Structures are given as C-alpha cells and as structure tokens.
Amino acid sequence: MSAAERILSRAVNEITPGSIVNLGIGLPTQVIRYLPDDFDVQIHSENGILGAWKQSPPEAMDPFLIDAAGAYVSLREGASLFDSAVSFALIRRARLDLTMIGAFEVDEQGNLANWKIPGKFSPGIGGAMELAQKTPRIVVLTTHTDKHGRPKILKSCRLPLTAKACVSRIVSDLAVMDVTPQGLVVREKLVEISDADLQARTEAELTFAA
Amino acid sequence: MSAAERILSRAVNEITPGSIVNLGIGLPTQVIRYLPDDFDVQIHSENGILGAWKQSPPEAMDPFLIDAAGAYVSLREGASLFDSAVSFALIRRARLDLTMIGAFEVDEQGNLANWKIPGKFSPGIGGAMELAQKTPRIVVLTTHTDKHGRPKILKSCRLPLTAKACVSRIVSDLAVMDVTPQGLVVREKLVEISDADLQARTEAELTFAA
Amino acid sequence: MKKNQTLENAIAAIPSGAVVMVGGFGNPGTPFSLINELVRQGQTGLTIIKNDANEPGHGLSRLIENGQVRKLITTHIGLNKGVIELMNQGDLEVAFHPQGMLAEKIRTAGAGSFGFLTDIGIDSEITQPEDLLEWQGQTYKVEMALPAAYALIHAAQADWIGNLVYQGSAINFSPLMAMAANHVIVETPDLGAPGRFKPEHVHTPGAFVDSIVPLESLTSEYGVLEHHVRR
C-alpha cells in the first residue's frame, strides 16, 4: 500500500453514518472512492453541492457538475444544488459535521497552515479558511513528512495560518494522532514503527496512549 | 364614478409597457383590475412574487398565493417566486421601475408619511420604507382630503416620514400633480374644478401648468 | 438519516423563554399545526420573530392571545386589532422592523455573519444615533443579525433528510429562518423519500433542517380566507 492509500483507507473510517462531510482538495476528495456505495453520508462540495458522489462513467459524465477540485462527480438521491453564498452559509453556520483537509503544516495546538508559502506558493485561500474555522471537527490528512523527509507535524506552525486551534485529529501515513489539551496523543499506528522512530519523524512532542 | 374609481382609472395610465411595478396595500393593489389582460407589465409583490396578476376565479384560487394585502392573486406566464430577502434585494437594488403607494400625508418636497400616526395608529412599517426610499419613481394614490375634508397634500408633512423627497407624482381624486424643484405642478384635473377651488383644498402651494 | 418526528416530540424540544422564528407572510407559509401544538403544550415567555401576527384566532395570534408570548419581533400587525390592543396596553412587547430589514437581519444570522451596513431608514425616526457608524468616510446604519434557537417552518413538500420545497408565496421568510435558527422544525403534508426532487429545485437543503413532522392533511385554517376574496 502506498502512503496515500494508507491515509485514505484509514481516513474513510472517520466518517460516521448520517453525517455531513466536506472533503478538501487533494487527498481528501479521494476518500469518496473508499466509501461503500450504500453508506449513509452526505458529501458537501463548497461549489454548491450537498450529496456529491463518485465519478460517473464517461458516458454519463456531466461537464456542468464538478467538485471543488474540478473532478466530475455524480449526485446521490436526495442531493441538492445551491449558490456559493448558501454553500458557505452552511459552512459558517456549522451545519457540517466533519471536514477532511490537507496541510502544509499542522501543530500540537491544532493550528493549521495549508494555503500559503510566502515567496513560493500563494494561489489564494479558496474555501479553506472558512472550513477550518467553522467546521466542528477537522481531520487533517497528510503525509507525516514532506518530500525532503522534514516533519510536517510541528511544535508550532511557521507558515501563515489557515485557522488557529481548529484541528481535532491528524491521519498521516504512519499514525492517527489526536490534538488534546496535553498535546498530540498517538491513537493508532498505521505501519510497524517504534515509538522512538515515530517521534523522530515528528517535531511535535507525541504522547503514546497506553 | 367614485373618488376611488377616479384615482384608479387615472393611475393605471402611469404604468408604461415593459415596466416592473410594485402596488402597495390599499388603493394601489386595486389598480391591477384596470389593466388590459394582455398589457406588458410585471407586477411585484413584496412577499416574493414577480408577475402577480388578477384574482383567480374561486375554483382556481390558491390559498398559498396572496399579495401583500392578503388578496388571492394569480400568476402570469413568466412569473417567478422567491424569498423575502431576494424580494427586498430587488427593491433596494432599484430593479423596480415604479411603486404606487398610499399616503396619510404627502408634501411639496415629495416627502411621504404613510406608516404611523403617533398615539393612534402604529401597526408597523411593513415594506413601505424600502419601497419609498429605493424605487426610482413613486406615484402616490390618495384622496385629495381626508374624511374630515382636511388637506392631505401639505406644505410639509407633520407625521413621521416613511422617506424623504421620494415622491414624483400624486394622483388624487381631483388632480394629477408633479413634485418639481419649484413645488407641486398641476398636470391634469380629474373633475371640473377651478384653480382656486383646488388650491383651497390643498395646503401646499400649487402651480398650474400653462 | 431520517429526521421524522411526532408533532408532540418535535415541539417538546422548545423550552419556555425560547426565541422562536415562525415562517409565513399572512396565511401562506404559516405553520399552523406546529403553532397549535405549542399552544397545547403551553410554553410561556416566548420571543417570537414573524413577519406578522396572523389574524385574530389564527396561527400566531392564538399563541399571543393565550399569553405565551413575551415579545414579538415583526414588521406589520395591521390586520390584527387584538394584538395591536395588547401592544398598546403594554401586555405584549413589540419591536418593528422594515420588512426587508427583518428579512436581511435573519438572513445575516443565517449566513453566520453578525450584522450589516445599510442606509434604509437612516434619516427616519426608526434610527437612533447609536445605530450609526462612520466607516471609511461614509455614514451607515448598522443592523445586527437576528438569530434564534428555534424555527417553525411549513413546507409544501419534504424528504426524510430535510430537503424542502415551498409553494406559491409561502416561501417568504422560511428559507432564511431555516438558515438562521439552531434547531429547525418543519411541518409538511407531503413527506417522501430522498430522490423525489430534482437537486436544483430544492429550496432549503436538508443540512439546515433538524426535525420533520408529517401532517396527515391540511386543516381548514390552511385554506382560503373568505374575507380576503374580492367580490
């Protein structure tokens, strides 16, 4: 299993039946492929969809129906379509139960940075800030380290924040960690790895649940 | 012809083809009965209708479709229905061409008072303030004097204003008057009446067009 | 997720003293069945937000006549002499707003915002000096958002997950209140399975709705009011 597959196959278990879930651009939108076809969930897409579902077969693909990442989606029974003001009203009114979102950096206070690398990457903030600030539960999906092997899970974010103290849980390719008042607590490991080795790949201090 | 009939049958000529018109509670909503069936106009009702039309026959009456006065209306081809926020957005964005509205008092500066008689009558302001303040053209339909024979067309309104300097034209049961920078100018008389007699029933100073 | 509820349980969620929005402009959109159950259960000290007070003996007027309402936030009660009298006697506190301002205050709460800047009524007696804001060289009136704990809504049609469709002029305040209240209770005579609506025809997405009460049929109070028929 690739790192991405490990993250996605674990992340799908974060979705509880009956919930309303936003999937951010990148890894999160791919979680939808891991959901059973009859699973009771409504996927929200910031561009005005409640009830988005998996990609249609090519002959049924609707060029006027995409998710926030530009992928062609289908609609479930009971779906609704609306304008961007209603879509973000739904976000700001905390009618979502869960948002899964990517990260450049996340830290032990639950701060999230995922929109700007000053001087390098600043394509705009999209819907991330409102999702991060207003969704009751944020689960970050991220590789544990960047492509150079440097930790992405930090003591304190160095990049401009998307939102403060917003993250509840981190699902990396190595472990599942919760943000708690006592810092990051490792709940599960997704690979064979020692506590010391996991800590070595993490800047934040980890607590290992008994 | 009664006073009301004189006002209504003259008022209907204020509606130009292709226009969007709001009819206020009272005399104005009755103007709709005087419009030819094929007349090109869209009647706006503040409770969320564009394209309201005459009362349906009893067998076709829809209890879920009323105008702002509570009367059962029908819809024309091309009608649309929307919520109260959109309805008043349309008003505040000045997408109406004309509002016909009733008055307790109107004055020579075009000030309008039609919502409150302190100590006597204050049932709330409804949609009047936004209609009066934001419609490009306001035509007041009113009897020239009140039921005690006192002038309703004044030098300066004494009641709390609905909106300042908003009225373009007054259609009374006696005359049609325009609000101009030089004060009220009589454009037409709707009954046989001398200039002096009309002035005697009017507190504001009238100018008689040549 | 099925949001179906009995009438009794749905209304029992509302405590005395609650702030409750009620949809409807005149009869259309008024959730008579939900209001009647609130009358039956007897919660008191309520603050009600509704465009109007309905007409004597009907809808919201019943709740007011029964002494359950402490404060009414509204736009116009001209069709209800009884409620005007209660207001004039000091037995009912009434706050009036221009209709579009009431709609926009509710919608602002529904958008998760806290207020908006307007010029409506800015030089009229409805504006107090403390409502005025000087900002970037201009003067505005600040209208604060108007949220509520509960909303009572009538929908022509619904599905189990809360998608709503309204009818005729019964849309009015309902979609705005469904966005603005923390707990949204809907009555409908026509409840069905998800998939019954084309997604672009849904007026209120199900995410805004908490419980749905199916009505067996519409009683006569939902019908044509004879005194509003022009002869």
Added chain:
Amino acid sequence: MKKNQTLENAIAAIPSGAVVMVGGFGNPGTPFSLINELVRQGQTGLTIIKNDANEPGHGLSRLIENGQVRKLITTHIGLNKGVIELMNQGDLEVAFHPQGMLAEKIRTAGAGSFGFLTDIGIDSEITQPEDLLEWQGQTYKVEMALPAAYALIHAAQADWIGNLVYQGSAINFSPLMAMAANHVIVETPDLGAPGRFKPEHVHTPGAFVDSIVPLESLTSEYGVLEHHVRR
C-alpha cells in the same frame, strides 16, 4: 419585454476600464462565449471579479493572457500557473478573498447593502487592523460590499424576460452576481418564451437581467476536460 441581444451588441456595452463580474467555478458556469467576444472586441484595463482564472487558454485566462485585465479579484488561481506567473511578475494585480467572503461581499452588494460584520480570518494575516470594528462590546471584521458595473453569466435555460435556470454545480456565483451588477448580460443555449418555467423553479428572477444572448450551440470548451477525468 424582450431582452434578446446579439453577442456583439451585448458585449459592446462594456467600456475599457470597467469592473466586470464573471460567473463560474472552474468550467461550470463560465460564460465562455461572452468572454471570447470580449477578447475579440479588445476592451482593456478591466477589473474582473471571478472565483478563479479558469485554466490556461480557456475562459477568463484568455482575457488575462491577452493583456486586457488590470486587476483580478478572486479566491484561488492554483490551477493556472500562467496567471500566477503574471501576478508574481507584477503584470497583473490580484486581490484574494476567502471564497465564502467573496460570495458574501457580492451578495451584500446584490442586496443593496454596503458591508457586513464577520469573524472569518479575523486573527489571520488577511485581516488588517483598519478592517476591525469595535461595536457594542465585540470586535468584528468589516467586509465591504463588492458591486460591479457589469456581470457576465451563463444560464442553462432562460426566457425572454430574463428568468434564469442554472444547471449542476454551475449555479455557484451566478445568482449573486446577477443581483450585484448594474448591467447583467446572460448567454444561454436554450432561450424560450415566458411560461416555460414553473415560477418556483426560477433561480434568478428576470428583473435582475438586462440582456440575453442566445447561443446556437455549446462549443467544445463547455465540455468535459479530459485531464480532470480520474482513470
């Protein structure tokens, strides 16, 4: 009243230097034909308000690549490296807003209001001290309304008097922009007579629309983008 216009005449109404809103999130809702005509006519110094810049060689990106845009007010241009480069070189001024704030700023203009009070991004680097307002004991960020002289909109269906129906995820910013712009220009491949829509299915009431350009058919740029199909 018929609002039909030719493509050429509709776009000729827009002068150089104008502020123009453009509907669409990604491809859906982007009025490619109206944009292409604006490229052909060559108006310059435009300020464009659009969620994104489309992808290189398509839609808004063509207008930007052609040097006609002075300033872009947007939320995310991550799918357009060429436009990011123009921004980084200083050849294009870009102002970013969180997506829901952009939507709400446009909608606020569309509601005839002047600004709103929010807490989004209030303690982030997108907020400057001069954006903050102390009001009734709380601190808010003031977001001002964002109006425009013109809006370019794609509708799936329309009628002669301007009633619009959108399709799929192509609704997005379009109804908000139709409310917010002073002069609203719509393209549609499916224009018909009034009466074709059920009144409760209309997304944008005709009163907000000024001119309608019928399209003979939809060109390939309205179709599926192969590189967004997951294999």
